[in-house]
Amino acid sequence: MTRSLRPLLATTLIFLFAYMLAVSQQPAMLSTRVLGNFLTDNAFLGIAAVGMTFVILSGGIDLSVGAVIGFTTVLIAVLIMWLNLHPLIAFAVALIVATAFGAVMGAAIHYLRVPSFIVTLAGMFLARGGASVLSPDSIGIEHPFFTAVQKSYILLPGGGRLTVVGMIMLAVFAVAILLAHRTRFGSNVYALGGSETSAALMGVPVARTTITIYALSSFLAGLAGVVFSLYTSAGYSLNALGVELDAIAAVVIGGTLLTGGYGFVAGTFIGVMLQGLVQTYIVFDGTLSSWWTKIVVGVLLFMFIVLQRLVFRAGPRRT
Amino acid sequence: MTRPTVDLRPTTQPPMPRARPIASFFTRPQVIALAAVLLVNWLLFPGFFTITWQDGRFFGSLIDVLNRGAPVAILAIGMTMVIATKGVDLSVGAVMAISGATAATLVTSGVPAPVAVFAALGTGLLCGLWNGILVTVLEIQPIIATLVLMVAGRGLAQLITEGYIVTFSDPLLIFIGTGSFLGFPMPVVIAALLMILATLIVRRTALGLLIEAVGVNRSAARFAGLSAGALLLIVYTFAGFCAAISGLIVAGDIRGADANNAGLWLELDAILAVVIGGTSLMGGRFSIPMAVLGAMIIQAMNTGILISGFSPEFNLVVKSAVIIVILVLQSPISARLFRRLPGAQK
Numbered sequence: 001m002t003r004s005l006r007p008l009l010a011t012t013l014i015f016l017f018a019y020m021l022a023v024s025q026q027p028a029m030l031s032t033r034v035l036g037n038f039l040t041d042n043a044f045l046g047i048a049a050v051g052m053t054f055v056i057l058s059g060g061i062d063l064s065v066g067a068v069i070g071f072t073t074v075l076i077a078v079l080i081m082w083l084n085l086h087p088l089i090a091f092a093v094a095l096i097v098a099t100a101f102g103a104v105m106g107a108a109i110h111y112l113r114v115p116s117f118i119v120t121l122a123g124m125f126l127a128r129g130g131a132s133v134l135s136p137d138s139i140g141i142e143h144p145f146f147t148a149v150q151k152s153y154i155l156l157p158g159g160g161r162l163t164v165v166g167m168i169m170l171a172v173f174a175v176a177i178l179l180a181h182r183t184r185f186g187s188n189v190y191a192l193g194g195s196e197t198s199a200a201l202m203g204v205p206v207a208r209t210t211i212t213i214y215a216l217s218s219f220l221a222g223l224a225g226v227v228f229s230l231y232t233s234a235g236y237s238l239n240a241l242g243v244e245l246d247a248i249a250a251v252v253i254g255g256t257l258l259t260g261g262y263g264f265v266a267g268t269f270i271g272v273m274l275q276g277l278v279q280t281y282i283v284f285d286g287t288l289s290s291w292w293t294k295i296v297v298g299v300l301l302f303m304f305i306v307l308q309r310l311v312f313r314a315g316p317r318r319t
Numbered sequence: 320m321t322r323p324t325v326d327l328r329p330t331t332q333p334p335m336p337r338a339r340p341i342a343s344f345f346t347r348p349q350v351i352a353l354a355a356v357l358l359v360n361w362l363l364f365p366g367f368f369t370i371t372w373q374d375g376r377f378f379g380s381l382i383d384v385l386n387r388g389a390p391v392a393i394l395a396i397g398m399t400m401v402i403a404t405k406g407v408d409l410s411v412g413a414v415m416a417i418s419g420a421t422a423a424t425l426v427t428s429g430v431p432a433p434v435a436v437f438a439a440l441g442t443g444l445l446c447g448l449w450n451g452i453l454v455t456v457l458e459i460q461p462i463i464a465t466l467v468l469m470v471a472g473r474g475l476a477q478l479i480t481e482g483y484i485v486t487f488s489d490p491l492l493i494f495i496g497t498g499s500f501l502g503f504p505m506p507v508v509i510a511a512l513l514m515i516l517a518t519l520i521v522r523r524t525a526l527g528l529l530i531e532a533v534g535v536n537r538s539a540a541r542f543a544g545l546s547a548g549a550l551l552l553i554v555y556t557f558a559g560f561c562a563a564i565s566g567l568i569v570a571g572d573i574r575g576a577d578a579n580n581a582g583l584w585l586e587l588d589a590i591l592a593v594v595i596g597g598t599s600l601m602g603g604r605f606s607i608p609m610a611v612l613g614a615m616i617i618q619a620m621n622t623g624i625l626i627s628g629f630s631p632e633f634n635l636v637v638k639s640a641v642i643i644v645i646l647v648l649q650s651p652i653s654a655r656l657f658r659r660l661p662g663a664q665k
Contacts, residue, residue, distance in 0.1 A: 061462065108643075112650035115600050117407070117462065121587060122642035129635030136630055237632065245470055258463045291477035291578075298471020305459055305467070 059260025072225025077235025102218025193260025413472025447559020496571020
């Protein structure tokens with residue numbers, strides 16, 4: 001494991017620099033309250049981006065995550081409000097459905113030998129369409145369990161709140177880092193991203209790994225949906241529109257190579273935080289319009305892609 | 320030591336000979352699919368094929384399918400060439416928003432309409448050129464290179480319109496979106512002209528062959544003496560140009576530029592149209608008329624779903640089913656199955 005840590009280091013430094021720059025403009029941003037809200041507001045994006053990291057590490061792409069989040073919120077709302085199930089049971093059902101959905105996509109990608117791009121595009125249409133067939137309208141969720149979860153948090157020094165939602169995201173990142181760097185599955189994912197043919201020749205179970213990767217991505221998208229429904233107390237088929245793009249952007253900004261085989265889950269965390277920082281700064285400033293977020297994220301994305309090219313050109317050439 | 324890498328996967332592209340007799344045109348799966356969709360529409364709505372002449376132009380559901388399908392068809396023309404080079408352009412929807420915003424903002428600030436139209440087309444060319452530079456000079460994967468503009472493009476469009484939906488009453492811009500020529504709606508005329516022109520240019524010159532060569536194997540094409548970079552630049556710039564035309568049509572249709580919703584998710588429809596048209600996402604052989612036909616199949620399904628009274632969201636489910644069917648048909652598994660059938664060649 002002597003992989004170069006340069007891109008991760010660069011991302012971290014840029015985040016710290018950007019944060020200091022933001023603080024120098026808006027001193028109020030330097031507080032645990034803001035940091036706590038960072039975690040809460042970006043929890044669903046962070047969780048989805050972890051799944052995306054694994055997919056991109058393996059050399060694929062998953063366009064369905066936003067749609068799966070939307071579908072999960074609707075499914076949870078339907079199960080709780082129409083069928084009067086307990087939220088925990090609804091969560092379990094939703095996660096199982098999401099995981100199965102991802103597994104089917106993974107199987108299609110492997111056995112039909114088609115680019116992940118087009119399979120997950122079909123998945124995206126299917127999940128969004130399925131969600132709006134379930135219920136075209138937004139369903140509000142009212143349940144004592146939801147209010148209890150939303151009200152519980154750990155008070156950080158300085159008045160910040162670490163909510164349950166934020167804690168779930170941190171836990172997901174911790175588990176994912178172990179999964180990527182300390183397990184056989186993780187090594188298989190990296191091997192697959194390096195070269196599928198060599199991975200297969202080395203004895204990596206390509207079929208099983210591919211299916212697991214997409215199942216994991218959809219499971220995490222489902223979990224992001226659970227978090228989203230806890231965060232907004234509603235299920236709506238158009239929830240989390242375009243989150244797949246934010247997730248891809250977070251992964252790239254986090255230093256993961258889009259060609260696969262190289263990257264860090266921890267980098268994705270910084271990528272998510274950097275996007276959150278841009279959003280928070282624009283809210284703090286008050287004079288900038290919200291569309292600046294998109295432009296800044298686009299510029300960041302561009303900067304990091306160019307940076308990656310430069311770093312990898314400067315380094316020894318891999319063939 | 321570098322060795323040429325070989326793609327070990329079997330190629331699954333069905334052979335697509337150039338000059339086929341007209342009879343075999345009707346046995347192509349795309350044509351049969353379109354006929355089937357239209358037939359279902361006709362069963363649902365008996366007046367589907369009725370076309371009336373009124374106020375100097377045709378009216379009818381069929382014309383409506385053509386008209387509504389034109390923006391995606393135009394996108395698909397540019398997208399076909401990009402996909403033939405083994406690339407993809409995700410930014411076309413955002414470029415549509417930028418082009419519409421440019422035209423609308425210029426016109427409302429008193430610039431003559433033709434200048435505004437050329438400016439909008441120019442921004443489209445610039446956006447395409449930007450994508451092309453990212454792909455060729457910086458050698459970024461197309462899907463990611465165009466993702467940058469897809470994310471930032473809508474922000475740029477909103478920057479141009481300053482966050483408002485800019486409405487206009489300029490006759491030229493409205494004519495592009497809703498006017499008619501020889502009885503046909505303007506979008507249909509533009510799409511048809513562009514399709515014929517593009518097809519002639521790629522098929523009557525070597526350009527189409529060169530594009531396919533780059534798509535099949537870029538390094539081999541370069542070693543054979545092709546300037547792959549210049550070709551890719553042209554292709555991406557052309558895709559941006561097509562997106563700008565689509566953006567003008569959509570803006571003219573609603574008499575305003577909506578930076579948030581103009582062309583939203585149309586890039587996916589365009590890619591789907593190209594795939595339905597039989598162009599493989601792995602690059603190589605392509606067909607522009609088939610991609611336009613693909614766009615029409617998508618639109619005919621949309622119209623059918625609307626006529627039959629399902630919610631428009633149901634469309635997405637049907638689209639995904641179509642993608643799945645195509646994927647299964649193109650997969651090696653089904654190729655193996657077909658090979659076992661008696662009478663199947665090779």
